[in-house]
Amino acid sequence: MEADIIARTGQLGRGGWAAVLDDMRPGMRWLGESRLQINVHDRPPQDISSAQLLFLPVTPRPCWVTWDDRGHYAVVYSCAGALAESGRPAAPRALGALLGPARAGVLVLLDTPKSTSHLVALTGQGLGSVGRHLKILLDAGLVGRRRSGRSVLYYRTPAGDVLVAAPGGGG
Structure with missing residues (x-):
């Protein structure tokens, strides 16, 4: 929901x-x-x-x-939204080589704001792994976060958008 x-x-x-x-x-x-x-x-x-x-x-x-x-x-x-959608492409190889495939996958999924629990459900990764990826992406300025009620939503920053949209990046 x-x-x-x-x-x-x-x-x-x-x-x-x-x-x-x-x-x-x-x-x-x-x-x-x-x-x-x-x-x-x-x-x-x-x-x-x-x-x-x-x-x-x-x-x-x-x-x-x-x-x-x-x-x-x-x-x-x-339902609409990220958890109801299917057929999302995997992170491109070039982006995966730069960031690691799991972290690149998290970055690609943040085309719309998502909570950590959404990312866990979408990636199949554990909560700790997703949390570590988000911390690294946040520290690198590739994602931002904001509070929405009781949830914290993560989203790609303009720098993250540029990286994903780069040739071989997947956007």
């Missing part, structure tokens, strides 16, 4: 609520003026201004909307 929150927050910053809601489920889109279309069916709109609307990320692909008689509504949607 943390990966989904990070991904959706990025969408919110780039394109507002429309960017977040428009790709949550097929047929759902933000209409503006506090209006949300949840499907493509031609039915009269419902006023749910006094209701509670929950967003529930799940890992399977099906998406649905649910509600009860007490005014609780929920949009159940597929």
